[in-house]
Amino acid sequence: SSRVLWTLAVTQFLDLRVANFFERMINDEGQLIDLYIPRKCSATNRLITSDDNASIQVNIGNVNEKGLYTKEYTTFAFTGLVRARGETDAASTGSPSLPRS
Secondary structure, three states, X not given: OHHHHHHHHHHHHHHHHHHHHHHHOEOOOOOEOOOOOOEEOOOOOOEEOOOOXXXXXXXXXXXXXXXXXXXXXXXXXXXXXXXHHOOHHHHHOOOOOOOOO
């Protein structure tokens, strides 16, 4: 339908704008030059805006077979919307039942 086509067009446009934004953030020497680096939600893959005051970023430590911390971690970032819905737990454990909206 036309709504699906419109949604795809907008998504592709935004993806191009995000890609261009990230290209401008790195100088010719490969160094980051901007102070603000946007994050993406681990559950929805949407950009977390700077005014989302309910968003969080969590580092969860990796453990080996014996249950000992390996000095490595996995980073998750969640928007305030995902937290408000109570889906943060499901998203961090990789539950496939999380709706992508």
